[in-house]
Amino acid sequence: MILINNIGELLTSDTNQGKPIRGKTMNNPGIIHDAAIVIEDDYFVALGPRHEILSKYEHKIDKEISANNGLVTPGLVDPHTHAVFAGTRELEFEMRIEGRSYMEISKAGGGILNTARRVRESNEDQLATNTAQYLQTMISHGITTCEIKSGYGLSTESELMMLRTIAKVADRTPMDIIPTFLGAHEIPENYRPDNKAEYIQLIINEMLPIVVKKNLAKFVDIFCEEGVFELEDTEILINAALSKGLGIKLHADEIQPMGGSELGVLYNAKSVDHLVAISEKGIDALSKSNTVATLLPGTSFFLALGRYAPARKLIDSDALVALSTDFNPGSSPTMNASLIMSIACSQMKMTPAECFVAYTINSAAAIGMDNILGSITPNKQADLAIWDADNYRQIPYFYGENLVSKVIKKGSIIKI
Ligand code: NIG
Numbered sequence: 001m002i003l004i005n006n007i008g009e010l011l012t013s014d015t016n017q018g019k020p021i022r023g024k025t026m027n028n029p030g031i032i033h034d035a036a037i038v039i040e041d042d043y044f045v046a047l048g049p050r051h052e053i054l055s056k057y058e059h060k061i062d063k064e065i066s067a068n069n070g071l072v073t074p075g076l077v078d079p080h081t082h083a084v085f086a087g088t089r090e091l092e093f094e095m096r097i098e099g100r101s102y103m104e105i106s107k108a109g110g111g112i113l114n115t116a117r118r119v120r121e122s123n124e125d126q127l128a129t130n131t132a133q134y135l136q137t138m139i140s141h142g143i144t145t146c147e148i149k150s151g152y153g154l155s156t157e158s159e160l161m162m163l164r165t166i167a168k169v170a171d172r173t174p175m176d177i178i179p180t181f182l183g184a185h186e187i188p189e190n191y192r193p194d195n196k197a198e199y200i201q202l203i204i205n206e207m208l209p210i211v212v213k214k215n216l217a218k219f220v221d222i223f224c225e226e227g228v229f230e231l232e233d234t235e236i237l238i239n240a241a242l243s244k245g246l247g248i249k250l251h252a253d254e255i256q257p258m259g260g261s262e263l264g265v266l267y268n269a270k271s272v273d274h275l276v277a278i279s280e281k282g283i284d285a286l287s288k289s290n291t292v293a294t295l296l297p298g299t300s301f302f303l304a305l306g307r308y309a310p311a312r313k314l315i316d317s318d319a320l321v322a323l324s325t326d327f328n329p330g331s332s333p334t335m336n337a338s339l340i341m342s343i344a345c346s347q348m349k350m351t352p353a354e355c356f357v358a359y360t361i362n363s364a365a366a367i368g369m370d371n372i373l374g375s376i377t378p379n380k381q382a383d384l385a386i387w388d389a390d391n392y393r394q395i396p397y398f399y400g401e402n403l404v405s406k407v408i409k410k411g412s413i414i415k416i
């Protein structure tokens with residue numbers, strides 16, 4: 001057995017029996033001072049005040065890891081990333097600084113299509129090498145599980161190459177990786193301006209059957225947005241994905257209040273993500289559902305949208321709220337989860353406690369992993385971040401800093 005000893009402050013995210021947390025309870029992330037944790041093999045065995053744990057388990061301990069009186073939290077879960085891509089898009093960043101909008105740039109062939117061209121010129125090995133490096137950076141920020149989407153392929157061959165890349169890096173990293181098929185990320189150039197319906201049929205009749213047969217994805221995601229995939233398109237794609245037994249995630253209500261959130265709830269989507277422009281009806285629908293509202297404030301920040309998802313309203317009306325980086329080369333090139341928490345606090349008025357719940361147990365729920373991980377609960381997977389901090393509030397407070405000191409995945413140290 002392994003003992004994690006000398007924990008100054010332990011944040012468990014376990015204030016609802018290891019299940020996702022809503023409403024006012026989000027502000028109670030489960031704090032124990034002067035604590036210790038016992039791990040056996042891949043799993044948590046016990047946690048509690050140090051003296052209690054020591055008196056019960058001291059004679060059974062084979063190895064001890066000290067938290068040096070710092071903070072210990074569950075390993076963070078990043079439930080929305082586009083971490084497989086080629087090239088970078090700093091020139092578009094500069095174009096936006098000079099006044100052009102994200103949608104303008106994308107209509108002119110930049111944006112997602114720009115990265116899609118780079119991906120097609122790349123190959124599986126190069127993509128895997130890039131992504132493996134990004135995953136190392138994520139681990140250094142305390143992230144132990146993440147979702148990765150395809151979506152820069154936009155042809156059968158390239159989408160499958162992206163999904164194979166995700167499978168390949170998943171085999172090589174200690175992180176748990178959840179793969180999502182995002183063929184409906186953008187309309188490829190050769191289907192514009194009039195052949196979107198044909199591309200949708202290609203996704204349904206050619207791509208999806210192979211994705212399912214080869215078991216390359218757990219979820220299907222769709223960019224439901226004006227001028228991209230409209231509500232009707234999204235519904236057709238959702239039905240196709242559900243009929244093949246895949247779960248649903250949506251990029252919804254990011255720029256226009258399209259009703260994507262309501263549609264996601266109607267079809268029992270695992271999550272609807274972005275929600276900057278969500279309507280009152282959308283908030284109401286989420287508040288009565290198990291669909292997770294995954295907020296990506298790094299995107300509002302980096303695109304300088306001037307507005308953020310209504311996190312307070314969502315939490316106060318009992319919607320399940322998660323946070324994520326949205327790590328991608330266009331709208332959010334960061335892997336720094338602590339910085340996302342800082343932005344969530346200062347711009348969306350989430351409390352530091354709510355941020356940790358959102359980035360652990362609720363983000364695990366957003367990818368269907370909450371039974372296995374996301375909180376420090378006996379029998380859950382032993383995924384931890386140890387921080388050089390006195391308390392959890394210091395994490396979003398020291399904004400832009402990385403206070404992670406050690407990361408543990410399934411009971412093994414993966415970052416010192
Ligand atoms: O989640 N909104 C669409 N997709 C990504 C951006 C992808 C890109 O710009 O490359 C997002 O923000």
Ligand code: FE
Nearest residue numbers: 080082251326
């Ligand atoms: Fe995204």
